[in-house]
Amino acid sequence: MKKHLIALGTVLLAVAATIVAAVSPAWAATGLHVSGTNIVESNGNVFVMRGINHAHTWYTSQTSSFANIKATGANTVRVVLSGGRWTANSASDVANVIALCKANKLICVLEDHDTTGYGEDSAAYTLDQAVNYWIGLKSVLVGQEDYVVINIGNEPIGNTNPSQWTAATVAAVQKMRTNGFQHLLMVDAPNWGQDWQYTMRDNAQTVLDADTQKNTILSIHMYAVFNTAASIVSYLDTFKNNGWPLLVGEFGWQFSSSEVDDQTVMSEAVKRGLGYIGWSWSGNTDPILDMTTSFDPAQLTTWGQRIVNGANGLKANSKQATIFGTTTTPTTPATPTSSPTTSPSPTVSPTTSPTPPATGACSASYAVTGSWGGGFQGEVKVTAGSAALNAWTVNWTYANGQSVTQAWNASVTSSGAAVTAKNVSYNGKLSAGASTTFGFLGSWTGTNSVPALTCSAS
Template sequence: MKKQLSILGTVLATVAAAVLMFVSPAYAATGLHISGTNIVERNGSTFIMRGINHEHTWFTNQTSSFANIKATGANTVRVVLSGGRWTANSATDVANVIALCKQNRLICVLEDHDTTGYGEDGAAYTLDQAVNYWIGLKSVLVGQEDYVVINIGNEPIGNTNPGQWTAATVAAIQKMRSNGFQHLLMVDAPNWGQDWQYTMRDNGQTVLDADTQHNTVLSIHMYAVFNTASSITSYLDTFKSKGWPLVIGEFGWQFDSSQVDDQTLMSEAVKRGLGYIGWSWAGNNDPILDMTNNFDPNSLTTWGLRIVNGTNGIKATSKQASIYGTTTGTPTTSPTSSPTSSPTTSPTTIPPTGGCTATYSIVGSWPNGFQGDVKVTAGSSAINGWTVTWTYANGQTVSQAWSATVTSSGSSVTARNVSYNGKLAAGAATNFGFLGSWTGTNSVPTLSCTAS
């Protein structure tokens, strides 16, 4: 009997271990990641996207749009990029975009638009080509996992042979992971994003299982296919029943009866805790989908007023990502021109002091302003908290910070950990960021890090 109980105990322990392995997927130590059906931040806070699409690749001079989108209350911006189908967005430009997102306390969903309509549009790129574009941008993406979601390819398959989507998406995810990307990945449906032949709905598990990091979210685009309440609720019910993470990565409004039922869409998204990102701020060939008139934030269109101020809209339901702190509202400053490349100066690292080191980088700079980043790394032993200090030599000042409590006394600056990033295992690291001002010279200071 004891032998049987011992065998039974071994079996139960094995099963329990298998269950724990199943429910505890790997993900980046710091960064946005999937937990169940939710997107969560590194501190475990659930993050629900309430955002706006911005057509950056065609309007790279519209850098003020990031601050204007934030002013609507949005917590996310989905940024259109191109690797060459249109004028390519370089690594420098993408670093600037990320800096603008962070400056304006927005989660940055970066999407490669080159793949739109592949198989039906002869100019479209493959998903494999899109992955190559991301690999070329890796130097400015790694380390941004707290702030950046990579939407591998926009609407990657048209209506011709949508079944190819599954294998192509699996291969794209696997290639991203084999090349070291730890980011939350977003994958769009075929049928120009609308999945009306249900390829994504029926094959989503295969795609999710392909991600060794278990850190992929599926994305549906809702336009004319979803012009009734029943079509929306039925589609969303299927994903809920299967326990798959989903966001509504694009949608428009019901400017006539053939178009998406935006009111049901937003209501259901709020009820279910799903993220949504409306299309788009401005710049459409058919301006019926523009939220503003000519990028003017003081001139919202019918669509803009509806998604920003309407029932279940952005202002009523958006919550800022906790990585930026709990403060909401419009940024105090915005750059008058695009930030410079990232980083603009070499980081400064000093030997371990009291069990930790600190590295300072300037990740974006514009006239009279800049964004800084500090990486704190534990030494050979675990630490329970940290304090970083430095002294500016050129009159710089810190105006705003996130993921640290920052105080200043003259030129001296002190940054202390917040509740969720003080405890670090041996060799582990965390980052905090800040906005500052400068005139004339913006040299990199020497940092001191003390652990507790």
């Protein structure tokens, strides 16, 4: 009888342990954590990201931006880092970034930008290389799980073979976990983050299942692919219906009818309790995406006004993480430092033409800064030669049927495949060696090769 009682007791203990494990809440894990489709803090409170991207790796002196971003009402800042594709951000620099986030009561999403457009951009790093970068920073990341989210790699696959995203992302998540990281992980979609071929949408469960801690959130970047309310709602509905955690890790604004419908992005995110993080505070080589002029919080652009003060913007809809307490009073912003004389690399630059030495009247280089099915965004950089100039003209001819549909910071006309771009009133005068840029949207089918450019000046 005693043997039977011992056996019964053992069974009951096992059952009790199973019940305890089954009812343990997801937020029992370390720090910020996924629970269902929500992000929760370690105390179980739901946290909805409302934030701004900051191009730290190209503007490391702009430390006042953290306080200034907090002053917009944001509760999150997504920080651009590099492990070597650009000047590498060291462990001490990343530790300082985390300290700035905490001092200003911002949740800190750290992202490795090196992976942008892998497979299409020859300079891009693999996701595995990105994980190695995080491993090298482990000493300053461990213990920060309440405050830090690790976005393993920015827009990690371009438009070339996006199907490789699934295996590469699964391997990256698993390598992060086997190396002891307990942080909330964020993974970006392929197709330069926009997932227009639906690789992330169709393989989301495989990636989520790969995380032994069930602590991964998926991130979609919404630009010109998502230029209608219907396209945004349809995409978000798929994730909602499948119970997959999702946020909008980057998005711009609708400065033209072909661009992202930012009002729907924000209104749908607010309605659904989804996080959103707008791109970006300042310093873009394409300034149409700057929320401020020259990092000055007193000079909000149209885009800045929309995301900060709009009905579904930051001031009206952002709540500070409870790890920082209930107050939402920001640290007094410091006086903005001047921006460096060099411009950052663009968010995406899958294809570029070489820039010849600026020894003549002027030179010009062409870059495809984003691409999707049937459309693309481009940028041209004009550089004065050894003497100042008062006006410039850039010409090129497309070889594969591409066309320019819209442009900014230049007057662009087309005659068949031939394109002519002239300066506008405010960017024609350039001192010797100085540069300016203009951007455009275009269409393409089949091949989107880079044309040769000629530049003339007066």
